[in-house]
Amino acid sequence: MTVLVVGSVALDSVETPFGKADHVLGGSGTFFSASASHLAPVQLVGVIGNDFPIDELKKAFANRPIDLSGLEQQDGASFRWRGRYRHDLNMAETLETHLGVFSNFRPKIPDQFRGAPFVFLGNIDPRLQLDVLTQVSKPKLVACDTMNFWIESRRPDLMQLLEHVDLITLNDAEARQLTEEFNLIKAARWIMAHGPKYVVIKKGEHGAFMFTKDSIFFAPAYPLESVFDPTGAGDSFAGGFIGYLARTNDLSEANLRRAVVYGSAMGSFAVEKFSVQRLLEITPQDIQRRVADFHRLVVFEQDVS
Amino acid sequence: MTVLVVGSVALDSVETPFGKADHVLGGSGTFFSASASHLAPVQLVGVIGNDFPIDELKKAFANRPIDLSGLEQQDGASFRWRGRYRHDLNMAETLETHLGVFSNFRPKIPDQFRGAPFVFLGNIDPRLQLDVLTQVSKPKLVACDTMNFWIESRRPDLMQLLEHVDLITLNDAEARQLTEEFNLIKAARWIMAHGPKYVVIKKGEHGAFMFTKDSIFFAPAYPLESVFDPTGAGDSFAGGFIGYLARTNDLSEANLRRAVVYGSAMGSFAVEKFSVQRLLEITPQDIQRRVADFHRLVVFEQDVS
Numbered sequence: 001m002t003v004l005v006v007g008s009v010a011l012d013s014v015e016t017p018f019g020k021a022d023h024v025l026g027g028s029g030t031f032f033s034a035s036a037s038h039l040a041p042v043q044l045v046g047v048i049g050n051d052f053p054i055d056e057l058k059k060a061f062a063n064r065p066i067d068l069s070g071l072e073q074q075d076g077a078s079f080r081w082r083g084r085y086r087h088d089l090n091m092a093e094t095l096e097t098h099l100g101v102f103s104n105f106r107p108k109i110p111d112q113f114r115g116a117p118f119v120f121l122g123n124i125d126p127r128l129q130l131d132v133l134t135q136v137s138k139p140k141l142v143a144c145d146t147m148n149f150w151i152e153s154r155r156p157d158l159m160q161l162l163e164h165v166d167l168i169t170l171n172d173a174e175a176r177q178l179t180e181e182f183n184l185i186k187a188a189r190w191i192m193a194h195g196p197k198y199v200v201i202k203k204g205e206h207g208a209f210m211f212t213k214d215s216i217f218f219a220p221a222y223p224l225e226s227v228f229d230p231t232g233a234g235d236s237f238a239g240g241f242i243g244y245l246a247r248t249n250d251l252s253e254a255n256l257r258r259a260v261v262y263g264s265a266m267g268s269f270a271v272e273k274f275s276v277q278r279l280l281e282i283t284p285q286d287i288q289r290r291v292a293d294f295h296r297l298v299v300f301e302q303d304v305s
Numbered sequence: 306m307t308v309l310v311v312g313s314v315a316l317d318s319v320e321t322p323f324g325k326a327d328h329v330l331g332g333s334g335t336f337f338s339a340s341a342s343h344l345a346p347v348q349l350v351g352v353i354g355n356d357f358p359i360d361e362l363k364k365a366f367a368n369r370p371i372d373l374s375g376l377e378q379q380d381g382a383s384f385r386w387r388g389r390y391r392h393d394l395n396m397a398e399t400l401e402t403h404l405g406v407f408s409n410f411r412p413k414i415p416d417q418f419r420g421a422p423f424v425f426l427g428n429i430d431p432r433l434q435l436d437v438l439t440q441v442s443k444p445k446l447v448a449c450d451t452m453n454f455w456i457e458s459r460r461p462d463l464m465q466l467l468e469h470v471d472l473i474t475l476n477d478a479e480a481r482q483l484t485e486e487f488n489l490i491k492a493a494r495w496i497m498a499h500g501p502k503y504v505v506i507k508k509g510e511h512g513a514f515m516f517t518k519d520s521i522f523f524a525p526a527y528p529l530e531s532v533f534d535p536t537g538a539g540d541s542f543a544g545g546f547i548g549y550l551a552r553t554n555d556l557s558e559a560n561l562r563r564a565v566v567y568g569s570a571m572g573s574f575a576v577e578k579f580s581v582q583r584l585l586e587i588t589p590q591d592i593q594r595r596v597a598d599f600h601r602l603v604v605f606e607q608d609v610s
Contacts, residue, residue: 087487183530185528186530206508206511207525216528216602217602217603217605219603219605220523223490223523224490225488225491226488257604257606258605260605261605291607295605295607296520297521297523298522298523298603300522300524301559301562302563302597303553
């Protein structure tokens with residue numbers, strides 16, 4: 001099954017304790033696509049400026065099932081982000097954000113994308129996320145991401161969006177901000193009462209919770225000896241998660257759990273190198289191996305006493 | 306099998322967003338004993354002042370297999386701690402610490418305790434922890450805890466202690482401080498290179514890692530809707546962990562993993578009420594149920610593709 005993703009396609013400049021990279025491929029749509037495309041065909045909708053190294057993107061995605069025909073090029077500058085991570089790699093320090101053409105982004109879903117059964121609305125203005133939903137026809141699953149900025153400035157639109165999505169991914173701070181509940185179980189329940197059937201709360205290096213009406217599932221972040229660059233981990237998680245659901249076309253609880261693990265696995269690859277570099281070089285065997293490692297990390301047999 | 310624990314027996318005054326409690330039973334030895342005694346007989350060695358409500362302690366532990374004959378009463382004031390938790394329950398703010406007779410504590414292990422097969426050296430001066438080891442004969446497992454204060458002020462003694470313990474439990478900040486490694490895998494490896502075969506790194510509400518030479522195991526903290534008072538969670542974790550090992554007398558990897566889950570379960574009970582209150586009222590069925598809940602929280606089946 002195909003996944004449609006609407007998100008940013010950007011150029012990142014990142015500094016970590018381990019090195020720096022300038023003007024490399026970034027953005028939620030880019031990371032999501034690089035990740036999900038290991039599991040399912042991806043249709044990417046986004047906007048870039050005329051300064052964007054489109055050949056670099058095409059080359060990067062050349063061997064992947066990623067349809068770039070929804071990527072609009074406009075006159076103006078591309079979205080650029082510059083950030084820094086100190087030793088606490090859980091926290092990005094934003095040094096510069098230039099929205100460029102992204103500030104006028106109005107997603108147009110190409111006709112051939114409108115029937116996509118799995119839809120991921122990356123972190124953009126909730127008004128645009130809502131607008132995308134008017135352009136697609138009966139997806140099997142609609143998932144969205146959001147962030148503090150939209151929770152603050154577009155709360156009514158975001159609340160309206162929640163009524164129309166099946167699943168939301170957000171981090172713990174955002175869940176608390178949105179719901180005004182400090183406790184994550186209460187926060188998740190609040191969100192589910194406003195629409196989504198599934199809530200995934202990401203805690204960065206501390207793992208992720210998936211809440212459904214009747215259950216809680218937790219997957220740790222894969223413990224890596226060297227986290228190189230955390231940029232894009234969340235979108236790569238979403239890509240693995242939704243990509244796995246699309247590949248299997250199965251929304252059972254057992255499969256949703258596996259999807260969270262695939263998400264965590266893809267997130268863990270993303271942080272091993274700058275940009276989408278590591279996501280582009282891994283093989284299906286690497287992914288299987290990491291999922292198996294995840295299993296070994298958490299598995300225990302209950303005793304019978 | 307019996308567990309010998311050497312630790313503090315104190316009176317805590319705690320304020321949380323949900324209420325306050327004054328001069329209630331506390332201390333690492335107390336929490337450890339209340340927890341471990343659900344799983345194995347406990348021998349407690351500690352010191353209290355002549356102001357200590359010893360009848361209250363005896364009454365609390367009356368129905369538990371806890372031998373208090375190693376609890377020394379001295380002239381002077383008991384160890385008292387006063388602390389506060391804000392909404393971020395992961396972080397205690399210490400308002401007052403009065404060591405009292407605890408500042409001259411010199412543990413004397415009663416003859417009838419010296420053969421204990423499982424020994425837990427609670428968070429006291431590493432010189433005293435070392436001294437305890439000269440008073441016991443060939444335990445099957447020696448575990449210790451420590452804290453920032455000793456890492457700073459007694460590093461040489463602590464390093465010497467490490468050579469003589471099989472297992473250490475400490476939190477993530479302490480592991481980083483001790484090893485000067487930010488990455489927890491590297492920190493654990495550093496510690497194992499200095500003695501312990503097993504390293505348990507506790508991350509509070511974010512769960513706990515157990516490292517062995519060849520493996521990493523992770524157990525999340527049990528997600529509770531209301532964490533009432535986090536005081537003693539770490540010592541209750543240790544009590545569940547070592548208590549389970551003592552009950553089963555099995556140091557296999559599979560059993561160590563289960564022990565971590567029992568530790569997490571006991572830690573999760575401890576925070577549901579003030580002091581050792583909840584630990585004293587739970588039944589074996591409550592514990593089994595929570596361990597089963599832990600399993601449901603993390604279990605996933607790998608696919609075969």
